[in-house]
Amino acid sequence: MCPKCQAGFLGSPGPVSMKEFVGRFEFPVILVGPGTELLEANHEALRLVRKGLEEVRDQLAGEVLECIYAKHPGGCGRHVHCKACAVRNSVTATHETGKALIDVDSYQEIMTEDGLKTVHLKISTVKRADSVLLKIVAA
Numbered sequence: 239m240c241p242k243c244q245a246g247f248l249g250s251p252g253p254v255s256m257k258e259f260v261g262r263f264e265f266p267v268i269l270v271g272p273g274t275e276l277l278e279a280n281h282e283a284l285r286l287v288r289k290g291l292e293e294v295r296d297q298l299a300g301e302v303l304e305c306i307y308a309k310h311p312g313g314c315g316r317h318v319h320c321k322a323c324a325v326r327n328s329v330t331a332t333h334e335t336g337k338a339l340i341d342v343d344s345y346q347e348i349m350t351e352d353g354l355k356t357v358h359l360k361i362s363t364v365k366r367a368d369s370v371l372l373k374i375v376a377a
Contacts, residue, residue, distance in 0.1 A: 260371070268372040270329050274298055274315070277369060286374065299325045299372070304349045325361055325372070332363040332370045339363045343377070 257278050260267050266283035268276055275296050284291060287302055294302045300314030300323070307323075308314035315326060324344035332339055344359040362373040 256366075256369070263373075266374045268299070268302070268374065269366075270299065270333075270370045270372050272333060272368055274326060274329050274333075276302055283374065299329065303346055306347045306349060306354065309349075325359075325374075328361045328363045329370050329372055332365050336365045338365070 256269055260269050260278050260280045263280055264282065266286045267280045268283050269278035271277045275298060276294050277296075279291060279294060279302075284294070287294065287304070289302070298308065298314035299305075300308035300320070303325070305314065305323075307317040307319045310317045314320065315323075320326060323346075324342050325346070328339045328342050328344075331337065340362045342361040342363075344361045345356055346359060347354060347356050349355075358377040360375045360377045362375075364371050
């Protein structure tokens with residue numbers, strides 16, 4: 239982030255950690271590493287998944303969101319349905335191309351306290367260094 243944008247967004251000059259940067263967003267944001275593992279998440283993202291950071295760090299998005307296919311043999315990313323996963327494909331595409339994606343429709347089958355639910359999410363991604371910021375909004 240350039241110094242001018244950083245000052246405008248964060249209100250302070252100088253280096254800012256990714257943890258602090260991610261923490262400033264008012265909507266759920268997850269920082270995803272090159273292997274699609276979760277590196278950092280803000281308060282809103284942790285509230286969304288009802289977990290603490292230590293419970294989700296280094297997990298894949300499907301594991302964090304409790305996608306039912308992440309529970310199948312091989313885990314997240316290794317089931318036939320994973321090939322069409324908008325979360326996984328958006329993060330991977332942004333990692334590979336550097337191109338930001340905005341409001342990609344995603345339909346995830348997740349396990350909730352009330353049982354299995356299909357949820358509609360809007361996914362946005364942007365690359366920062368070797369990581370991708372993943373914004374998740376319930377549609």
